[in-house]
Amino acid sequence: MLNIEHLTKRYGDKKAVDDLSLHIRPGEIFGFIGHNGAGKTTTLKSAVGILQFDEGSISVCGVSVKDDPLTCKRSLAYIPDNPDLYDFMSGIKYLHFVADVFGIRASERAEKIRKYADLFEMTGSLGDPISAYSHGMKQKLSVIAAWLHDPKLIVMDEPFVGLDPKASHLLKEMMREHCDKGGAIFFSTHVLEVAEKLCDKVAIIKQGKLVKVGTMEEVRGDDSLEEVFLELEAK
Amino acid sequence: MLKVLLKKQFTEVFKSYFYDAKKNKMRSKGAIIGWFFFFAVIMVGMLGGIFTSLSMSMCGGLTQAGMDWLYFLLQGGIALFLGVFGSVFNTYSGLYLSKDNDLLLSMPIPVRLIMIARLLNVYLMGAMYSAVVLIPALIVYWGTAGATVRNVLCGLLLLLIVTVGVLILSCLLGWVVAKISLKLKNKSYFTVILSLAFFGGYYFVYFKANELIQHLLQNAEMYGEKIKGTAYALYLFGRIGEGSLPCAALFFAVTAILFVLTWLVLSRSFLRIATASVGAGKKRYAEKRVRAKSPYRALLGKEFKRLTSSANYMLNCGLGVLLIPASGVLLLAKGRLFCDVIGQALDGRPDCAPVLICAALCMLSSMNDMAAPSVSLEGRNLWIVQSLPVDPKTALRAKASVQLILTCLPMLFAAVCGAVILPASAAVKALVCVMPLTFAAFFAVFGTVIGVRMPLLNWTNEIVPIKQSGAVMLAMFGGWAFCVVFAGLYLLVGYRFGAAAYLLVWSVLYLAAGGILLRRLDREGSRTFAQLS
Incomplete structure (x- = not known):
């Protein structure tokens, strides 16, 4: 559904995202985790065609975001971190x-x-x-x-911020329902408990580089997602 | 506590002297000094100079005639008018709509202290404008009639009475505006109408003032007697400046009572008005049948809504919508006279009137420059259009179309009015209708092109892209320059080819230039727009 291959985005000399590759398949809720300024929003904005990127490729449903942004945008929806x-x-x-x-x-x-x-x-x-x-x-x-x-793909940046508990619960149900129907969701969050319970797959980004990606079980192992995240951050 | 509040208040008032909103950073020391120097030159040098010369022209004659009180009545009236006009626009927002209402009210600060700090701010704004009139008036009077302890003391009391009077009037007007504003649905239209009425009144008084003052001075004795007979209080007011202590005491007492009453009115409603949710006109939603629109029409509707929701945007970039049809009516009323005057004045150059009418209409159409700040006004909302499946070309064309529609429709009316009154051939009349429309079309695309090339997206106050952006400056001055070149070239050489040929050439030129710019907008402009962030 969403393929990100070797994405690199620079702001001046600084690499905000560095050679990042992710694949999100139909039916998946894909969580994207990282500290502030790690490059999550830049990746999400590049995926939906808001930001132009320097290297790599992004395709939505097999269509390149760079070559045919309008077709891509017709099949996706984006919710920014600040509405x-x-x-x-x-x-x-x-x-x-x-x-x-x-x-x-x-x-x-x-x-x-x-x-x-x-x-x-x-x-x-x-x-x-x-x-x-x-x-x-x-x-x-x-x-x-x-x-x-x-939309087939929904990209959300911190979607639970500001929502009341009932609305958060409702949104989680809608996300699951959307993916059960064959859609896909790619979202960033800082709430690791939510990611742990909701996501099928998760990716952790640090200083623009992907440090871990896989199913929740693969990433977490026997620990909690919080422990894994903090351990990776400490390295 | 009050000192802290006042310090914050004045930092806010003079923020633009310390902080560059366009560059989003603090100004350099040199720039700060430069700005304060500029302010001093404007207030003391220019305005002070104007009113000093006005005082000198009035003072001698009136004091010799023993009508010192009329001199002070006139000066006091002007000071009151200028003070209220200068501060009334800031009073409502300054008193009630401060962004830090919630912050201050959540702190252990007595509400009356917040009010005092804000009232002092309003007082100083009004006093600044009144003092520019009254201080030169007093100095000139003391120089002419002689300064005594009594008239200096009374003069200072007059200054105090007038400035507090300005504060009272400003507060009451601000309070009325606040009361109306809380009940209004379409605040932006109300603000536009109120502002236009106020500006209209101001310019009417401004243009008539000199004539009125001269008339009054020539018939000072007659008017003096009339004022004494019908409005004795005004006579007493004027006597304060002469040095009448009883009059000064009387007006001081009246002003103090009025101020206490104003304070009571304001303090009773301050919290309710300041904490009312602005724009929260609750409207029960009822589902209605809607017709689906094309993306272009949806974007066009959005652009129109953006324009009409902001009084600032309408007033600064859309005045042509009113002025163009008004010029049509003026042409119908006075157009023939204008043609005769132009014909006589420029005898050697035939057919100047049609070209000058076209130039004037083009100049008015350049007052509609809503396309220029349109891209900048997307600001933090830019992600919406960028993430939706909308061709940037369509988004930019919608921006240009708003200006095109709002200029061409009134322009057609005004141009037809111009053609009707012109004693010219059918070809010239037809071209008078066509040429301003081609300019309006060109100018709409021109504005959008420079808007997308010079975007200003990181603003916190919409007035920055609307009034202070490079795109708007370039559009406005560019529009004027086009008109000056158009009229100037005709007067220099164009008249040799005749008005019809000249207007035809410019129509074709504007159409061609508009076409080229539209192509540029569709290609480079769209690419730039898609990459904005």
Whole structure:
């Protein structure tokens, strides 16, 4: 579903991501772990076509992000770490904007908006301006917008930050359900307990380099993910 | 505690002198000194100079006629007007909308101290503008009529009374704006209308002031008697400056009472207004049937919403929307007179009127430069368009289209008005309709091209990309330069070919240049936009 091969991204002289390769298959929830500034967001942004990278290749469903970014973007959804949405729109206007861009039919979008807004208890607030939303509400709106067009791949940067426990639980269920239907999820997190319980595979990145990748069992062994992570960080 | 609050308050007020928002870093010592020097030159040198010369022109005649009180009434009125005008726009935001409301209210700081610090800020802003009028007025008076302990003391009291009066009026206006603002849904339109009304009033008074003052001075005795007869309080107010201690005491007492009342009104509502969620106009969501739009139309709708949601954006980059049709109406009313005057003034150069009308319309259309800051205004939202399956070309064309639509529609009306009043051939009339439209189309693409080439994405206040970005400066001055070159070339050599040929050539030129720029926007512009971060 998502193939990252030898990705390198530089900011000036500094290598933010250095020769990173990852493969995310359909049905997988793939966790991406690393300290602040390790290169997680740069990798995620490169994968969804927001950032141009210097070396390597990235493909979504077999299509190169560099050569045909629009086709790639049609099959994925991205939720950033900080949901900076259009403050000048209401929640519902934003959802319709995203639906228009993805070409979702009016009847189909109405049904999905109803379903997900009810799930996240956002229906009553959809008419309010986004500027009046809390961080958590913006995050919920981002999640609803991401699920609107049935993407094959969902890329999320710290998706649980700001969400209340109920919404977090709901999002985890939606992630599992999405992957059970054959989709894939690639997300970064600092909450190692969540990654441990939720992810099928996990990758640990340190100073732009991949230091460990594999199934949860392979990475963790007999230890907890936290112990493995702290041990790798100490090296 | 108050000292700490005041220090914070003034650091905030003079932030732009210490901090470069465009470069996101502190200014150098030299730049800070330079900025303060510039401020001093503007306030003391320019404004102070203007009002000193005004005082000198008024003082001699009125004091000789024994109407010193009228001199101070006029100067006090001007000081009050300028002080209120100078500070009213900052009062509402300064008093209630500070970003540190939550922070300060969460600390063990008495609310009244927060209010005092903010009121002192409003007071100093207003006092700065009033003092620029009153201090030269007082110095000129003391120089002319002679300074005594009494009139110096009363003069200083007059300064205090006027500046506190400015504070009271500013606070009351700010309070009214806050009350209205809490109930309004479309705040941006309200702000635009209020600002335009205020600016309109200001310029009306500004242009009429000299005439009014001259008229008043010529008929000082008659007006003096009228004021004494119908508005005795104004006469007493004027007498403060002369050195009347009872009048000074009376107005001091009245001002003090009004200030206490203002304080009571403000303190009763301060917390409620300051902590009201701005923009949280709760609207019960009811599902409605919607029609799916194409990505282009969705982006266009988004750009229109961006423009109309911001009073700053509309006022600074969209004034042409109002001025262009207004110029059409003006052309219908006074156009023929304009043609006659131009015909007589530029006798040797035929058909100047159509070209100059086109130049004026193009100049007005360059006041619509909303495309230039449009890319910068994406700011932290840039990830949305970049992560959606939208061709950057489509996103950029939507930005250009907003300007194109908002300029071409009013321009068509104004150009037709121009064509109607022109005593010219059918070909010239047709080209008067066409040429400004080709310029508007070119200018919309031009603005978008420079907007994408000179983006400013790391702003914290939208006013930075709207007013202070290089793209906006270049678009605005570039637009004016195009118009000056267009009109200037005709007056120099173009008239030899006639207006029809000249307008046709420029129409073709603008169309061709617009086409080339559009191609550039679609290719290089799209690539640049996709790589912005």
